[in-house]
Amino acid sequence: MEQVRIGVVGIGNMGGAHADWLAKGExxxxxxxxxxDTNPACLQLAKEHLGEDILIYDNLDALFAAHCIDALxxxxxxxxxxxxxxxxxxxxxxxxxxxxxxxxxxxxRLMNEAAARTNQKFGxxxxxxxxxxxxxxxxxILSGELGEIKRTNWIITNWYxxxxxxxxxxxxATWEGEGGGVLLNQDPHQLDLWQWTTGLxxxxxxxxxxxxxxxxxxxxxxxxxxxxxxxxxxxxxxxxTGEAPGTNRFEVxxxxxxxxxxxxxxxxxxxxxxxxxxxxxxxGGFGEPECWKCEVPIEGKNTAxxxxxxxxxxxxxxxxxxxAPGEEGIKGLSISNAMHLSTxxxxxxxxxxxxxxxxxxxxxxxxxSKFRKQAETER
Amino acid sequence: MEQVRIGVVGIGNMGGAHADWLAKGExxxxxxxxxxDTNPACLQLAKEHLGEDILIYDNLDALFAAHCIDALxxxxxxxxxxxxxxxxxxxxxxxxxxxxxxxxxxxxRLMNEAAARTNQKFGxxxxxxxxxxxxxxxxxILSGELGEIKRTNWIITNWYxxxxxxxxxxxxATWEGEGGGVLLNQDPHQLDLWQWTTGLxxxxxxxxxxxxxxxxxxxxxxxxxxxxxxxxxxxxxxxxTGEAPGTNRFEVxxxxxxxxxxxxxxxxxxxxxxxxxxxxxxxGGFGEPECWKCEVPIEGKNTAxxxxxxxxxxxxxxxxxxxAPGEEGIKGLSISNAMHLSTxxxxxxxxxxxxxxxxxxxxxxxxxSKFRKQAETER
Numbered sequence: 001m002e003q004v005r006i007g008v009v010g011i012g013n014m015g016g017a018h019a020d021w022l023a024k025g026e027x028x029x030x031x032x033x034x035x036x037d038t039n040p041a042c043l044q045l046a047k048e049h050l051g052e053d054i055l056i057y058d059n060l061d062a063l064f065a066a067h068c069i070d071a072l073x074x075x076x077x078x079x080x081x082x083x084x085x086x087x088x089x090x091x092x093x094x095x096x097x098x099x100x101x102x103x104x105x106x107x108x109r110l111m112n113e114a115a116a117r118t119n120q121k122f123g124x125x126x127x128x129x130x131x132x133x134x135x136x137x138x139x140x141i142l143s144g145e146l147g148e149i150k151r152t153n154w155i156i157t158n159w160y161x162x163x164x165x166x167x168x169x170x171x172x173a174t175w176e177g178e179g180g181g182v183l184l185n186q187d188p189h190q191l192d193l194w195q196w197t198t199g200l201x202x203x204x205x206x207x208x209x210x211x212x213x214x215x216x217x218x219x220x221x222x223x224x225x226x227x228x229x230x231x232x233x234x235x236x237x238x239x240x241t242g243e244a245p246g247t248n249r250f251e252v253x254x255x256x257x258x259x260x261x262x263x264x265x266x267x268x269x270x271x272x273x274x275x276x277x278x279x280x281x282x283x284g285g286f287g288e289p290e291c292w293k294c295e296v297p298i299e300g301k302n303t304a305x306x307x308x309x310x311x312x313x314x315x316x317x318x319x320x321x322x323x324a325p326g327e328e329g330i331k332g333l334s335i336s337n338a339m340h341l342s343t344x345x346x347x348x349x350x351x352x353x354x355x356x357x358x359x360x361x362x363x364x365x366x367x368x369s370k371f372r373k374q375a376e377t378e379r
Numbered sequence: 380m381e382q383v384r385i386g387v388v389g390i391g392n393m394g395g396a397h398a399d400w401l402a403k404g405e406x407x408x409x410x411x412x413x414x415x416d417t418n419p420a421c422l423q424l425a426k427e428h429l430g431e432d433i434l435i436y437d438n439l440d441a442l443f444a445a446h447c448i449d450a451l452x453x454x455x456x457x458x459x460x461x462x463x464x465x466x467x468x469x470x471x472x473x474x475x476x477x478x479x480x481x482x483x484x485x486x487x488r489l490m491n492e493a494a495a496r497t498n499q500k501f502g503x504x505x506x507x508x509x510x511x512x513x514x515x516x517x518x519x520i521l522s523g524e525l526g527e528i529k530r531t532n533w534i535i536t537n538w539y540x541x542x543x544x545x546x547x548x549x550x551x552a553t554w555e556g557e558g559g560g561v562l563l564n565q566d567p568h569q570l571d572l573w574q575w576t577t578g579l580x581x582x583x584x585x586x587x588x589x590x591x592x593x594x595x596x597x598x599x600x601x602x603x604x605x606x607x608x609x610x611x612x613x614x615x616x617x618x619x620t621g622e623a624p625g626t627n628r629f630e631v632x633x634x635x636x637x638x639x640x641x642x643x644x645x646x647x648x649x650x651x652x653x654x655x656x657x658x659x660x661x662x663g664g665f666g667e668p669e670c671w672k673c674e675v676p677i678e679g680k681n682t683a684x685x686x687x688x689x690x691x692x693x694x695x696x697x698x699x700x701x702x703a704p705g706e707e708g709i710k711g712l713s714i715s716n717a718m719h720l721s722t723x724x725x726x727x728x729x730x731x732x733x734x735x736x737x738x739x740x741x742x743x744x745x746x747x748s749k750f751r752k753q754a755e756t757e758r
Binding site (some may be wrong): 150151155157160161164165168206210213214215224226232238242244245247251253257258260278279280282283284285287289291 | 605657
């Protein structure tokens with residue numbers, strides 16, 4: 001394929017930026033052909049900014065019928081990602097979806113099954129996977145440099161959001177509009193990186209979500225979660241939108257030392273011999289293995305969204321492996337669903353979670369919601 | 380009182396150091412008069428090191444009967460602190476006990492009740508309360524500089540202990556010998572500082588202790604605990620003896636910013652206006668309160684054990700308020716007991732805990748122990 005013709009659906013937020021990058025030719029081998037949105041104001045803006053030759057649609061059926069694109073980039077509200085992706089696969093299109101993959105794992109599983117039935121490429125906009133810091137962490141862990149993992153600990157509380165942010169859209173921070181709060185809107189990248197960099201998915205989760213703790217919203221804005229992994233390692237994930245200034249500190253401890261990512265720096269405290277080996281042979285009582293504080297070079301720049309788009313286009317054109325296969329979107333989402341479920345049940349949740357139970361409880365939250373109606377009345 | 384005559388009971392470990400400092404005159408207004416230990420080797424060593432004029436006893440009754448001391452410093456195994464303190468109070472002595480106050484809150488409550496019935500001074504060797512870093516943290520919090528607390532998070536995993544350490548005494552890391560592991564032996568200072576610096580005790584605890592996870596021991600060597608405070612704040616405490624190099628990082632977030640103590644440094648990120656005030660008036664959607672990274676002077680040196688002894692002696696001689704009143708020893712111990720209990724019950728534990736239930740379950744652990752017998756057989 002000489003040039004991949006791309007359509008973007010949902011251009012009100014991030015989709016508008018994606019369309020811009022594509023229109024400016026920042027992704028080699030790709031061409032923005034069409035945009036689609038239900039909001040006439042967005043389409044008008046697109047017409048003015050993106051140029052006359054970009055096709056404009058106010059509904060997906062018309063876009064599909066026009067046969068003007070090879071790939072669809074989905075940047076619509078979270079809930080709609082799976083159904084749009086499934087429709088696009090049916091029309092023979094490659095799909096790149098914004099995060100999160102969806103709102104509940106049940107619908108994302110259907111999307112992944114649809115993807116499995118096609119030969120089309122399926123990617124997810126996990127742009128943080130292009131960040132050299134996290135790529136290096138993954139490299140150090142998966143290559144065995146850190147040794148077997150003992151503990152993970154991510155404090156990611158620098159998602160400060162004021163009440164005015166939440167009031168800026170009546171879909172925001174509602175069960176119906178977003179299917180959750182900080183876990184669904186702010187944390188999908190961290191929930192992805194947490195398991196992608198370590199290669200470890202929790203086997204059980206005990207989480208403590210607070211709903212509308214700091215803001216007048218119905219979804220979670222403050223979470224502490226404890227997880228256990230199959231090898232016996234444990235993990236903690238703390239997140240909030242109510243703290244200023246927040247913290248973004250990811251610590252991973254292994255048999256060969258400790259790595260911390262904080263303030264955009266990675267530090268590796270490397271043991272000269274593994275802790276297990278030291279412990280097995282040491283006879284001195286007090287004492288611990290020799291440790292070197294290592295400066296590890298972090299090379300390359302964070303190509304972020306454009307990097308993910310470039311990789312997606314390269315996958316279509318040349319069969320380059322996807323950095324963020326769409327099917328992996330379910331991993332972070334499963335963890336976030338498990339955190340909700342554990343809180344609702346006030347109990348442990350084993351992974352994989354009971355998707356039907358989660359779906360059912362989510363529907364109850366949507367049904368019992370008072371927030372959407374309030375918001376609608378205000379407008 | 381011209382000079383406080385002090386006796387030290389239990390000189391095999393820290394008590395030996397305390398006796399040395401006293402004998403060298405490092406505590407003004409105090410004089411080491413006697414030492415007491417059941418181990419003849421320790422007494423022999425004391426005779427050689429401390430000088431001929433120090434009285435030496437192999438049992439407490441003899442020490443009490445000699446009327447040669449005004450105050451007793453207790454540095455015996457954890458379990459015995461309360462009963463020795465109670466006996467000393469009965470003999471009209473002032474008491475300074477090593478940490479932990481005891482092993483279970485039930486016995487410590489009896490000790491505190493005995494203390495309340497006397498006019499003697501009762502102190503506990505929380506030497507970390509003399510550390511200017513933690514004193515400054517307490518000052519910033521209790522004076523209101525940090526505002527209302529939202530979150531506490533202490534990762535204290537730099538208690539590396541090899542198997543050979545645990546094998547060095549058959550009482551170590553057993554339910555009978557120590558009544559617990561890292562929480563009872565290594566963490567008492569942090570469990571004290573966690574609530575002393577913040578002025579907050581948890582109201583409920585959900586903890587996840589692993590017993591003998593990294594070492595061949597029966598007690599906990601790895602803990603993650605989640606706590607909730609009365610004002611809605613939450614906290615996390617992570618500790619382990621199986622990681623190298625460990626971390627010692629204490630973060631407290633409040634309405635006026637964030638304080639982190641790590642690497643023997645305190646950093647205060649101070650908000651220009653409080654977060655609540657910002658949130659109430661801000662209308663801009665994205666955006667957060669202006670924050671200043673502040674260098675706060677940390678003055679004075681950490682007088683540590685000698686400082687606590689000096690303060691105890693000053694309290695006896697001049698009525699100086701105690702920095703670490705013995706009665707407060709129950710606070711950290713209650714938290715550690717709650718962490719055990721939550722794990723054993725696999726459930727929430729409300730504070731104050733059910734002391735009788737805790738005592739009963741601890742007796743069962745002691746009864747079911749296989750470790751003591753193994754250790755005895757080896758010797």
